[in-house]
Amino acid sequence: MQTVPLSTGNAGKLNRIILIPIVLIPMVICAETTVYKSVDAYGNVTFSTEEPSNAVSTEEIAAPPMPNPKDVQHTNQEQQRLHQTYIHLKTAREQQVVKQQQQIQAAQAALERALVLRAQAQDPTDQDWQYTGHGRRFLKSSYFERIQDADTAVQAAQNAVNAAKNQ
Numbered sequence: 001m002q003t004v005p006l007s008t009g010n011a012g013k014l015n016r017i018i019l020i021p022i023v024l025i026p027m028v029i030c031a032e033t034t035v036y037k038s039v040d041a042y043g044n045v046t047f048s049t050e051e052p053s054n055a056v057s058t059e060e061i062a063a064p065p066m067p068n069p070k071d072v073q074h075t076n077q078e079q080q081r082l083h084q085t086y087i088h089l090k091t092a093r094e095q096q097v098v099k100q101q102q103q104i105q106a107a108q109a110a111l112e113r114a115l116v117l118r119a120q121a122q123d124p125t126d127q128d129w130q131y132t133g134h135g136r137r138f139l140k141s142s143y144f145e146r147i148q149d150a151d152t153a154v155q156a157a158q159n160a161v162n163a164a165k166n167q
Helices: 013-030 069-122 141-165
Strands: 003-005 034-039 045-048 057-062 129-131 137-139
Touching: 069 141
Parallel strands: none
Antiparallel strands: 003 045, 034 045, 034 057, 129 137
16 A cells, blocks of 8 residues: 655645645556545545545545557657757847847947047038138038038938847
8 A cells, every 4th residue: 555644734734735746646647546535533644546444534536547658759749849949949039139239239330430420520621611812711512511421321320220229
């Protein structure tokens, strides 16, 4: 007779709740028989394959039949296939995240360069000035074109950063 005590008295109710499935699993796997849950006069709960004679209360628990070995093998194969699919998808996602981070970093570096070039373009040089005959000076149109080109480059770089972040 196989008997498994779970607790003594009422103090171990939580232990019973946790241990019952753990105790029943090997019994269900090992045999296609009836399992008896019994409580003795002291409140000890036991599970057995034979009906105990000294129990205060007894409950029959019908154990399901053993699964078909082919079904078990099929389930194991399906579980392995699902695990492999999970690993593949997880790896692909991790690679995608790394690639996206690299693209974001490259786009941000290009944006920083464009901002520096725009700041440099906004600083007029001696060649950007045109002088009048009266000693007055004004900025040439090439200066404004250079700033407009720099602004366009900054906007394109900002768009590239946004596109990289939204992938």
